[in-house]
Amino acid sequence: MKLNIIKIGGNVIDNPRSCKQFLEDFAALEGSKILIHGGGKVATKIAVKLDVETKMVDGRRITDLPMLEVVTMVYGGLVNKQIVAQLQALGCNALGLTGADGGVILAKKRAVKDIDYGYVGDVEKVNAPLIDNFLKNELTPIFAPLTFDKEGNMLNTNADTQASSVAVAMAEQYEVNLIYCFEKKGVLSNPDDDDSVIPQLTPSIYADYKASGVINAGMIPKLDNAFAALQRGVAKVTICHADELKQAVAEGTRGTQIIL
Ligand SMILES: Nc1ncnc2c1ncn2[C@@H]1O[C@H](COP(=O)(O)OP(=O)(O)O)[C@@H](O)[C@H]1O
Ligand SMILES: CC(=O)N[C@@H](CCC(=O)OP(=O)(O)O)C(=O)O
Numbered sequence: 453m454k455l456n457i458i459k460i461g462g463n464v465i466d467n468p469r470s471c472k473q474f475l476e477d478f479a480a481l482e483g484s485k486i487l488i489h490g491g492g493k494v495a496t497k498i499a500v501k502l503d504v505e506t507k508m509v510d511g512r513r514i515t516d517l518p519m520l521e522v523v524t525m526v527y528g529g530l531v532n533k534q535i536v537a538q539l540q541a542l543g544c545n546a547l548g549l550t551g552a553d554g555g556v557i558l559a560k561k562r563a564v565k566d567i568d569y570g571y572v573g574d575v576e577k578v579n580a581p582l583i584d585n586f587l588k589n590e591l592t593p594i595f596a597p598l599t600f601d602k603e604g605n606m607l608n609t610n611a612d613t614q615a616s617s618v619a620v621a622m623a624e625q626y627e628v629n630l631i632y633c634f635e636k637k638g639v640l641s642n643p644d645d646d647d648s649v650i651p652q653l654t655p656s657i658y659a660d661y662k663a664s665g666v667i668n669a670g671m672i673p674k675l676d677n678a679f680a681a682l683q684r685g686v687a688k689v690t691i692c693h694a695d696e697l698k699q700a701v702a703e704g705t706r707g708t709q710i711i712l
Contacts, residue, residue: 455484455587455626456701459615461634462490464694465531466497474633474694475535479542481701484587484626487539487546488595488618490611491531495523498530511673515570515608523608524550527596536594547591551575551599552606554582557614559599559607573599573607575614578621616677616686623685630686631701632674633694638707639675641666652709655679678710 458478464470478487492513496506499522507514515523532548539546551557551573559573586593595618597611612632619630638649643666650657658675661667667675678689692700692707700706 453484453626455486455622455628456481457486457488457615457619457622457628457630458697459488459611459630459632460490460694461611461632462492462494463635464633465489465491465535466493467635470635470694472538474697475538476542477695477697479539479544480698486583486587486593486595486618486622487535488597488611488615489527489531489535490597491527492611494531495526498522498526509567509569511670512569512572512610513608514568515572517571520571520606520608524598524606527608528598528606532594532596539592539594545591546594547586548594548596550596550606551609551614555579555600556582557595557599557609557617559601559609561601561603561605561607571605571607573601573609575599575609575617578617580621580624583618583622584625610673610677612674612677616681619681619686619689620684623681623687627687628685629701630678630681630689631697632678632689632691633697633700634674634691635694637693637696638691639667639671643668650708652711654711675710679712682710682712 504518528550536546536548556579558577559575562569562572599607599609619628640648642648689710690700696706
């Protein structure tokens, strides 16, 4: 059985035209599917309005209590519910969830080592049978990048990591196709040239591009998560433009294919 798991990035969510187009394409996909959304850009904008300072380290948001309140409102409320409502209007029976709902994604607050990330969660357990029940009932889960812990805290979890964790958990039962959609055509060999898409990326090519600085910033956690998913049983991982979702699902030739 096939399952498409799609992650959509915050730059697309922040652009109403691109987001609408993406949701139309997502709603039109046949078969079982799951959406994991980011929203980092929206959270940063709302944090400014609320006078909460944004600090990022290695693509992760330092999440103190005021920031936890912002991301819980923005990811679990505003962004998640806007996506669910739009998908419902498109005939897709979307079910909006954070990891806390139904206890579906349990995490652990990241231990303080060199850096205190605050209320940031590392995924411990995904309840795959519960997600499978939703799918069997023709519901489409829409995950916000939030998890919870056993102490009753909400935790902020990077959406790329959450997508990888959900994909790995579902891979025990399904042939999972994981697609990271964002605002570029794929992983680029020249960040100034949007057409310089690397068609296939292996761990050794990745290491070279990372060392030379061509691959940097938010692309590093995305790729680390992409390789981790493949290593742990996910059938296929692609990184592509949000506008190319349909083609990426149909042919799997768009964007950058991650291979081992
Ligand atoms: N070689 C590269 N190819 C494409 N994007 C890159 C590359 N290196 C760094 N990036 C940056 O990574 C960003 C994607 O990561 P991130 O901002 O976390 O996106 P998302 O919100 O989709 O998770 C791109 O917007 C781009 O600026
Ligand atoms: C811990 C952590 O960094 N969480 C992310 C969750 C949102 C996210 O991943 O959004 P994008 O996909 O748009 O980057 C954050 O707050 O930025």
